[in-house]
Amino acid sequence: MTRVVENSDEALVREFVRTGCRGSFAELYYRYKDKAFNTAYRIVGDYEGARDVVHDVFLKIYVEAPGFLFKSSFSSWLYRIVVNRSLDEARRIKRRKLHLSTESMTDDLMDRNEADEPERAALGREAQRELAQAVGALSPKLKAVVTLRYFEGLSYEQVAEIIERPVGTVKSRLRRAHRKLGEALGEKGYKHAQEGEYGLLNITGANA
């Protein structure tokens, strides 16, 4: 098992495809379950919907791994499947009008966040709730870009590869998302920043 854990993602995929080793596949699942679930949860906005997405994603990976050509990294492939399946799920929920209200989803997220990571509460529950609510109100495509860039910490290029669009499209979607968030939060973002809840950017230190 130690050998399996030390392997790269691609080596695990190769081993799984070659030998059918369930252990290699389980290792891939445990490596990526948090990332897959969080991405799905942010885009879909529903806990059970995100569970369904993750379930389907890993089943799809299991079935399609023999056809994986290693043209991109395994993580990019996985994120792409997660994003596409999450967008489908978001559309399905919207069609069936099962969409949870943004507020209830945000409360749900905040409760889970605080239970999992109490130190996050220091950021300010109210500010976080408002921001999460504003993010939840974005369109699924904008949510996908915001999630990959800010929550998953991927580069523009990685996000572009995952959503299969140029880097320019990623940046324009992020700008649009910021504009919408700014409209939704009004002056709150700036106010919270002044209050030190989010922290001010050191212009000269970070960017000059």
Next chain:
Amino acid sequence: MDCSTSRGLMLEFVEGTLPATLSAAVAEHIRECPSCMLELEAQSSRTRALQKLGRVSAPDQWQEISRSIRRAGFWYHLRRYGLPAAVFGVAAAVAFTILNALVGYSRGNGAGASAGPAVGTAATQGGPGGSREGAAEVGTAVASHGEGTLSAAATGEAEDRLRHTETYDALEADHYGSMLEQLLGDEAEVLMAKGEATD
């Protein structure tokens, strides 16, 4: 740099992904523009807040995924290995059947083409010649030897042709004799008698 350009570059500026020269130009504009300064602070605070929103811990779904994999295993393996094998098998069976039919047809046709006319000829030629027994014999020979008894059929045909020729010659001689009698009447008898006398 004007406000529009500055705000267009604000995202990369906040995230620190602008080239140094552009970053310096934006910073210079922002220091002199209170409106852009406010926008910068709002955007940077949002960005930091988004990065700090944190993650939820994912539920462990391995058991249910594993069960689904086992359930899907049959179809997965059928799709991966079974279907191609099945398609190949069906294609091979169809090809074999077609090939077999073609070979059988050509064999049957070849035998029929050589033996068939021989039988037919024997039957038709045997009929008028009065030698029905010969035709029946030939037919029996062909039937008993089945396909490929070409030599027997050919022999029968030659024999039958010979019999037919002899019969025809006899008929022709009788026919010409009677015609001569009708045309010449008594003269014929005279001529024939003369001929016999000459002979």
